[in-house]
Amino acid sequence: MRVGLFIPCYIDQFYPEVGIATFELLKKLGYDVEPPMGATCCGQPMANSGFEQEAKEVYHHFVNDFAEFDVVVMPSGSCTMHVRKHYDIIPQTDEVKHVRTKTFDLVEFLLDQGLAQLPKVHFPKKVALHTGCHSLRGLKVGKASELYGPPESALEKVLNHVTGIEFVPLSRADECCGFGGTFAIAEEAVSVKMGQDKMKDVVGSGADVLVSNDMSCLMHLDGIVKRQKQKVKLMHIAEILNLGKK
Amino acid sequence: MQDKHPEKAATFIKDEARVDWHDAALWHVRSKRDVAVDDVPEWEFLRGMASEIKAHTLSKLDSYLLDFESNAKKNGVTVHWAKDGEEHNQIVLSILQKNKATKVVKSKSMLTEECELNPFLEAEGIEVIDTDLGERIIQLRNEPPSHIVLPAIHIKKEEVGDLFRKELNAEPGNNDPTYLTHQARAHLRKKFLKCDAAITGVNFGIAETGEVIVCTNEGNADMGVHLAKVQIHSMGLEKMIPRKKDLGVFIRLLARSATGQPITIYTSHHRKPIEGTEKHIILVDNGRSDRLAMPDYSNALKCIRCGACMNTCPIYRRSGGHSYHFTIPGPIGSILAPTVDTTAYSDLPFASTLCGSCEDVCPVKIDIPHQLYKWRQDIAEAGNLSSSKRRSMRLTAKILRNEKSYKRFGKLMNVGLKYAPKFLLNNKFNKWSIGRDLPKAPKQSFKSWYKKNHGK
Numbered sequence: 282m283r284v285g286l287f288i289p290c291y292i293d294q295f296y297p298e299v300g301i302a303t304f305e306l307l308k309k310l311g312y313d314v315e316p317p318m319g320a321t322c323c324g325q326p327m328a329n330s331g332f333e334q335e336a337k338e339v340y341h342h343f344v345n346d347f348a349e350f351d352v353v354v355m356p357s358g359s360c361t362m363h364v365r366k367h368y369d370i371i372p373q374t375d376e377v378k379h380v381r382t383k384t385f386d387l388v389e390f391l392l393d394q395g396l397a398q399l400p401k402v403h404f405p406k407k408v409a410l411h412t413g414c415h416s417l418r419g420l421k422v423g424k425a426s427e428l429y430g431p432p433e434s435a436l437e438k439v440l441n442h443v444t445g446i447e448f449v450p451l452s453r454a455d456e457c458c459g460f461g462g463t464f465a466i467a468e469e470a471v472s473v474k475m476g477q478d479k480m481k482d483v484v485g486s487g488a489d490v491l492v493s494n495d496m497s498c499l500m501h502l503d504g505i506v507k508r509q510k511q512k513v514k515l516m517h518i519a520e521i522l523n524l525g526k527k
Numbered sequence: 528m529q530d531k532h533p534e535k536a537a538t539f540i541k542d543e544a545r546v547d548w549h550d551a552a553l554w555h556v557r558s559k560r561d562v563a564v565d566d567v568p569e570w571e572f573l574r575g576m577a578s579e580i581k582a583h584t585l586s587k588l589d590s591y592l593l594d595f596e597s598n599a600k601k602n603g604v605t606v607h608w609a610k611d612g613e614e615h616n617q618i619v620l621s622i623l624q625k626n627k628a629t630k631v632v633k634s635k636s637m638l639t640e641e642c643e644l645n646p647f648l649e650a651e652g653i654e655v656i657d658t659d660l661g662e663r664i665i666q667l668r669n670e671p672p673s674h675i676v677l678p679a680i681h682i683k684k685e686e687v688g689d690l691f692r693k694e695l696n697a698e699p700g701n702n703d704p705t706y707l708t709h710q711a712r713a714h715l716r717k718k719f720l721k722c723d724a725a726i727t728g729v730n731f732g733i734a735e736t737g738e739v740i741v742c743t744n745e746g747n748a749d750m751g752v753h754l755a756k757v758q759i760h761s762m763g764l765e766k767m768i769p770r771k772k773d774l775g776v777f778i779r780l781l782a783r784s785a786t787g788q789p790i791t792i793y794t795s796h797h798r799k800p801i802e803g804t805e806k807h808i809i810l811v812d813n814g815r816s817d818r819l820a821m822p823d824y825s826n827a828l829k830c831i832r833c834g835a836c837m838n839t840c841p842i843y844r845r846s847g848g849h850s851y852h853f854t855i856p857g858p859i860g861s862i863l864a865p866t867v868d869t870t871a872y873s874d875l876p877f878a879s880t881l882c883g884s885c886e887d888v889c890p891v892k893i894d895i896p897h898q899l900y901k902w903r904q905d906i907a908e909a910g911n912l913s914s915s916k917r918r919s920m921r922l923t924a925k926i927l928r929n930e931k932s933y934k935r936f937g938k939l940m941n942v943g944l945k946y947a948p949k950f951l952l953n954n955k956f957n958k959w960s961i962g963r964d965l966p967k968a969p970k971q972s973f974k975s976w977y978k979k980n981h982g983k
Binding site (some may be wrong): 287289291292293294295296297298300301304316318319320321322324326327328329330332333334335336339341344367415417418419423424426427428429430453455456457459460461462463464465466467468469470471472473475476477478483500501503504505507508511 | 533570571923924960968973
């Protein structure tokens with residue numbers, strides 16, 4: 282299977298280690314992986330700010346880059362949701378339809394492909410989990426606590442294949458972290474307060490590490506952790522899964 | 528210029544102890560809701576059913592409204608139609624004047640808030656007393672409600688104690704909620720006994736029978752309606768449901784979603800005037816039929832005003848209802864407000880991270896996050912965003928539409944992050960850095976790493 286790996290702009294620029302981990306993990310799993318060098322962004326930052334029309338050319342650029350692959354995988358539920366849901370405003374050519382239906386968040390992809398192949402990893406840490414809202418509620422990867430029945434964490438399902446982890450529960454397991462793209466700037470006060478509250482919950486849980494499938498949430502929380510000089514480590518799920526050998 | 532949501536929220540957040548208390552109080556309500564929901568295995572089915580009943584009703588609203596009118600008339604009720612808030616208020620006034628009514632008790636009604644009925648009647652020399660405890664508290668404070676179900680949720684019991692001491696002669700320093708409630712009760716009893724007319728809102732209107740359903744926990748609507756010679760029920764056009772047997776679906780959803788109760792304490796069916804009294808129903812449009820004609824936004828009319836989207840909203844909980852500067856706050860308010868005035872409320876669709884929890888809790892499945900997203904597009908298109916924002920977004924699109932410009936920009940940003948002194952990046956002009964550090968610039972981007980290690 283030819284996998285087109287999309288590394289979102291902010292991961293490319295700020296968190297290359299997450300891109301590297303995702304790439305290496307997919308390689309270890311035996312996929313023919315390639316991150317097209319022309320890829321830039323899914324267009325969400327513009328569209329969420331109200332400039333969907335301006336983002337159209339970015340959508341076309343994305344589709345051109347990825348139409349040749351069997352599937353598109355990215356370490357971000359938010360970008361995945363954007364491609365799948367919001368690329369409906371450009372003409373629905375075969376390429377566009379293909380890219381929209383074959384784009385997956387990494388966790389979603391792993392669950393879909395089966396977890397038995399995952400590299401063996403031992404990670405003896407106390408781990409708290411944060412599923413990005415666009416994965417949880419947008420893509421329905423897992424089940425949010427407000428729906429009927431017990432909540433489900435897709436991250437936990439995947440990380441159950443890692444030995445040594447002790448999961449520590451948060452008091453509000455799926456409360457939004459407060460990033461929200463340009464919301465983080467436009468509504469700075471609320472955004473920061475939400476991030477502080479999320480980290481207070483994480484620190485209170487006794488976790489050594491907070492793991493997420495969405496690096497944009499972690500970028501925002503990383504800013505809070507550094508400013509507050511907290512000791513919790515933030516990791517993308519790919520970084521843990523990639524610790525194992527092939 | 529008047530403060531918008533970001534500024535109002537920032538002011539609210541300054542008092543950290545208070546915002547934490549506000550957040551916890553509402554989270555408590557959300558948690559109670561979750562427990563109540565888990566008692567109903569067919570919960571998700573009920574939500575779907577309620578959503579479809581509303582969709583059906585809205586698709587034939589005109590004929591259901593006419594059925595309702597004709598059945599209500601058969602019950603001996605006078606039915607009025609008001610195209611907007613002003614006409615609604617005029618109708619209320621004329622009914623009151625005809626009956627020489629000067630003392631009015633009113634039970635909770637977001638519609639009369641929307642129409643600004645109280646100040647209108649007061650200017651005409653009519654006393655209007657809100658009889659819901661929370662509503663009475665904010666009325667005495669001369670404030671609008673901050674929540675549609677819990678109008679005084681932003682006020683602490685100590686503040687209620689002080690208020691009642693000043694306004695109702697309650698004893699100083701006694702902030703016991705039971706004591707304070709008894710004070711309010713004694714005060715309101717006198718008002719009920721002396722009232723000339725009672726006004727209520729309406730939760731549901733049943734086309735088949737012409738009756739209206741009013742749900743309260745305090746029984747205050749019933750007390751007014753049963754005592755007053757003149758009863759007025761003000762009802763938005765969208766409150767219609769076709770048949771009495773549809774009601775059960777909504778009753779099971781409403782209180783569980785709102786407060787986590789299986790049902791409100793009183794679910795009262797008002798059908799006919801008591802002998803010797805008169806009953807009026809005012810059907811109010813006030814922009815509702817305009818909304819019905821907007822394909823992207825019409826299903827917001829399904830709303831049954833349970834407030835669940837507010838309780839679950841992480842932004843609402845941390846910014847307070849007044850930060851939305853609209854009658855209906857929170858996520859649902861943020862999609863309703865721009866239909867009323869797109870420019871004045873252009874900030875509200877942006878007061879969201881689009882986390883989607885509001886849609887998950889909504890008992891009638893309104894696609895609130897999608898409508899927020901859609902409003903952002905419409906607001907930008909209508910030119911309601913600053914030109915600097917438009918310029919920066921156009922520039923971003925230009926950078927991102929091709930590889931070369933993206934690479935140039937990436938390098939520039941990286942160099943900036945690496946070499947700029949901390950005080951330059953972490954200053955008050957950079958909003959990111961007020962409460963957060965910026966990410967550290969890595970040695971190389973992912974793409975440079977890839978080219979070096981795996982490049983062909």
